[in-house]
Amino acid sequence: EADATGTSDRLAGQLVIPALLCWVMIFGLTSLAERKFLPRENQYLSLSLLVVLPLVTAGLAGFLSARAGRTMSQSIGAAFLTLTAILTILGFAAMEGVVCVLMAALPVGFLGIIGAMLGHWLAALTARPAYRVQSAAWLLVIVCAAGEALTPPAPLEDVVSSEVIINATPAQVWAQLKDIRDLPKPTEPLFVLGVAHPLETYVVGNGGVGAARVCRLSTGDMPELISVWKPEQELKFTVLDTPAAMREATFFGQDLDTPHLHSTYASVEGGFRLEALPGGRTRMIGTSRYLLTITPATYWNIWTRHIVGQVQLRVMNHVKAKAEASR
Secondary structure, X not given: OHHHHHHHHHHHHHHHHHHHHHHHHHHHHHHHHOOOOXXXXXXXXXXXXXXXXXXXXXXXXXXXXXXXXXXXXXXXXXXXXXXXXXXHHHHHOOOOOHHHHHHHHHHHHHHHHHHHHHHHHHHHHOOOOHHHHHXXXXXXXXXXXXXXXXOOOOOEEEEEEEEEEEOOOHHHHHHXXXXXXXXXXXXXXXXXXXEOOEEEEEEOOOOOOOOEEEEEEOOEEEEEEEEEEEOOOEEEEEEOOOOOOEOEEOOOXXXXXXXXXXXXXXXXXXXXXXXXXXXXXXXXXXXXXXEEOOOOHHHHHHHHHHHHHHHHHHHHHHHHHHXXXXX
């Protein structure tokens, strides 16, 4: 029993090393992404931070656990504890906010299982000293980060559409669409937690092609330029600048402003189309096109599509309520 306790203590001490090294590498890679060492066009280290680093850390935890005589399930548990400690440190060190930590937890957990299994398997196949395996693993992270910084992947482009049926004519809907004020406080969980959402949006002047349109978000103004102006039919606009994707809260409540909040999401264009329906009703279709520069893009785009759809419905449902009340 004393030997088992001693082995557990040694394993816990060994797991501190990959956890600390992982935290140091996160801090270092984040510093690079904050333009301290990389030119603007090369700031792209998300794959190394979100995929390679958790995989390597979990793999080392599984490797060390197996070397200590633990089972596969215990190795997975060791990896989970190590990654959980790292995410907790990131939160309390105010390097990431609550929303980002929660969003990242799912892929990090999945990578933890894969990494722990690979590490456990590697420990059974090789007799190499642990320090050599760890050195090779951290070298892999550095190589991947350097390669990603030098050859960043192309942004993911996507389009999201939503629609609502309004019990009002296109003319009545158009009258409300040009000037959308007094949006209610959000009830959607992500918006309440700080994800950017519209507060009001309006056309400057009398409108028309080339006129300015302002969308005031919870994180700042998003200036737009009208590209299509067809009264009672279609309003389309180009987005000139996108503010931060969220106003993120830390574990201590204060707002956190990190560089990736300004660079991972960019709205390109959007618009609304009105279709007349029988009985004096209108189908209103909202469309948004955007660029996403964060990997793994497939995972993060699941969240992005949901958020963009919620933004569209927040605006269109408000227009619906105002138009139907004006009948």
